[in-house]
Amino acid sequence: MFIHVLGSGAGGGFPQWNCNCNNCKGVREGTVNALPRTQSSIAVSANGEDWILFNASPDIKKQLDAFPAIQPARQVRDTAIKAILLTDAQIDHTTGLFTLREHNQPWDIYCTEAVHEDMTTGLPIFNILGHFRGVNWHEIKTDQQPFTMPAALGLEFTAVPLKSEAPPYSPHRHNTVPGDNIGIRIHDTRSGKNVFYAPGLGIVEEHVLNYMRDADCILMDGTVWTDDEMSREGISDKRATEMGHINQSEAGGSVSILNSLEKPRKILIHINNTNPILNEDSPERKILNEAGIELAYDGMDLEY
Template sequence: MKLIVLGAAAGGGFPQWNCNCRQCAGVRAGQPGLRRRTQSSVIVGEGADWLLVNASPDILQQIQATPVLQPGRALRDTGIRGVLLADGQIDHTTGLFMLRERGSPLPLWCTDPVHDDLTQGNPILGVLGHFCGVDRHTVTPDGSPFEVPGVPGLRVRALPLWSKPAPFSPHREHNVVGDNVGYLFENTANGRKLFYAPGLAEIDATVWEAMSGADVVMVDGTFWTDDEMVRLGVSRKLGREIGHLPQSGAGGMLEWLAKLPAATRKLLIHINNTNPILDEHSPERAACTAAGVEVSFDGLEIEL
């Protein structure tokens, strides 16, 4: 069983379409050490059967770049057996529109608050009702295990996270449990576990227990510093204010990851175009490498 990274960037991708920061300009110019990345999503499974975790706006490009997702068994076919959502954010859900040509309702797993987001704030699921339709399954973020039919050997647990819901969410100013979740994926054949949380603003006892017990941890890599966007003049909000724990500084992600067992594989995903760790020659990237923390890229495969 594998996890394959389809997209490793935060919203807007890398380079972001309207950004001329040093890094976005550099990747367009072919500067060494800067690698293009599409928006955050992964698949988990094996063979011809896969669970898509978050459906980014770049999903068609990502499918075309991923051999195991090609329609190889019938006139109309897909390796995507279901879709699992971690939140209702634009960069994790807009790709659902691109899956509308299915000949049957799209199997979709999400929490009730995310369902609210996608039926009230941004009614994607209502629109899909005019095309393939949606076969929705409820995710309860209490750590109880569940399986996705068609993806054998995979056990999933959802854990509540603190991170801001989407701006259009009916819960934007009063978070509720289930706005954002992390997932613990387990290979039932060998017991190996991977904890996945692309949006994470706070590590509580429940989240830390899941991280500490996982063989692989793949977590929020959006910003290097809390004031990164403010200093660059592209936002007035700090990273924590929009639901992302920065990597550096006291209480930052690198400090937390350093406490994990030595054998744990540690990776960052959902990386914003402003984050200097995207530059493979930067001191910030060197700090990640020295800490044993990997920076995810499109196409990365992880054995489970």
């Protein structure tokens, strides 16, 4: 399988347009050694020609322009995107669908029933797309049974229910249901390799840990370093746990969890602009480097 990281940042990207935290101010002024990042999304392919888009961020235009393989230009209107999979209904994972409204046929979109409800009520993007070419909805079940897509022969996908948080406009906010947020196990039946993708993750339950143990590569929620990171920067009183994200540094956080795993390659994705690990010269980044934990970056390519 081929995986291309279109975007690796959290909501707002990095630097965020209105943010003057240490990271954002520093990267603008050139005093912080860090790579800018757009909002998180990946593209997955079985053959390197036909691609499945995982989430559609508000930065999708810039991301597609930076990835020539996804615009093969075989005809006047063309794309190599064959289907779209949504892991949740968050703004930073769905509003890029507006940019994709000019497709020449209905989009095949895969998501859970819970996400479909949000996308037709609280954030009715699917309804709006119905005024253009429309949407063919393919329901993703949360029973952890593998499913396939016609455009990705050789790949099997398994939706893994995650403990996180539903969007603010969701009827499930603070009362989540299975399917509000999923991770995806992507298994290549030819190579036998599998990648576990979970850009939004609040708690690592035992069944999730089992998928991590078995993975050859993990692309995991890397939003914040500490649970109170936003308040430390004077941005918000909300803790990461309230927003459905696990922190990296504390006991039971993602660093300690990843350190307990021997098999997989470990990569953090969906990194918030406030996270000190974005600074490649920071002590926090040194901790990750010494642990063998990588940061996803825009344009990163993986092959398994």
